[in-house]
Amino acid sequence: MSDTPTDESEDTTASDQRISIAVYLLREAIRFESFRFASDALRVRLERRPTFMADTSARALVQMRRSLMDETQEHLGEVGPALRDLRIFYATTPSSIEDERAALTRLLGKIEDITKRILLTLGVPGDDKSDDGSKALDMSPSYDLAFELPDSVFWAWQQVRNIDDAIAAVEAGNLASFNVQFLLPEALAETKLDS
Numbered sequence: 765m766s767d768t769p770t771d772e773s774e775d776t777t778a779s780d781q782r783i784s785i786a787v788y789l790l791r792e793a794i795r796f797e798s799f800r801f802a803s804d805a806l807r808v809r810l811e812r813r814p815t816f817m818a819d820t821s822a823r824a825l826v827q828m829r830r831s832l833m834d835e836t837q838e839h840l841g842e843v844g845p846a847l848r849d850l851r852i853f854y855a856t857t858p859s860s861i862e863d864e865r866a867a868l869t870r871l872l873g874k875i876e877d878i879t880k881r882i883l884l885t886l887g888v889p890g891d892d893k894s895d896d897g898s899k900a901l902d903m904s905p906s907y908d909l910a911f912e913l914p915d916s917v918f919w920a921w922q923q924v925r926n927i928d929d930a931i932a933a934v935e936a937g938n939l940a941s942f943n944v945q946f947l948l949p950e951a952l953a954e955t956k957l958d959s
Contacts, residue, residue: 790920
């Protein structure tokens with residue numbers, strides 16, 4: 765998929781346009797929230813360690829920023845196929861909102877591993893260590909990171925799922941579905957034009 769949503773044109777259907785925009789919004793929400801999670805985790809730890817921060821070279825900090833950008837972007841690329849699989853699974857399997865939220869949290873929670881890797885690469889001492897100016901490298905640092913699915917990502921996920929549901933309802937001839945009426949009213953207009 766391209767990085768921008770499909771513009772409305774005569775060559776695409778309303779459902780194609782809506783799903784393209786919804787998937788784009790989901791990807792952007794994941795991109796933003798993944799970057800925010802990792803960036804905030806780094807910032808908090810570095811702010812609490814002014815001595816460590818002062819001893820860290822500018823080159824290492826530049827590399828940290830590059831890693832932060834590159835690895836959160838890579839994370840987005842890695843979760844793309846899994847998100848597609850989740851959409852297919854939930855389109856055919858009844859589930860609760862809680863089930864879907866938990867599945868997304870597990871999938872996107874891999875940002876914790878990325879954040880830990882960046883912290884380790886920079887040599888940030890574990891959360892249980894003080895900022896005492898020790899030059900000794902913490903050989904087994906422990907970081908208390910807990911990713912929670914942001915509401916913005918879950919909202920975007922629900923938009924994709926609702927459009928998937930509307931498309932399936934149109935294909936099944938269920939035009940009374942709320943999602944069809946709200947998200948794909950063109951299907952109703954086409955039916956009225958055909959009668």
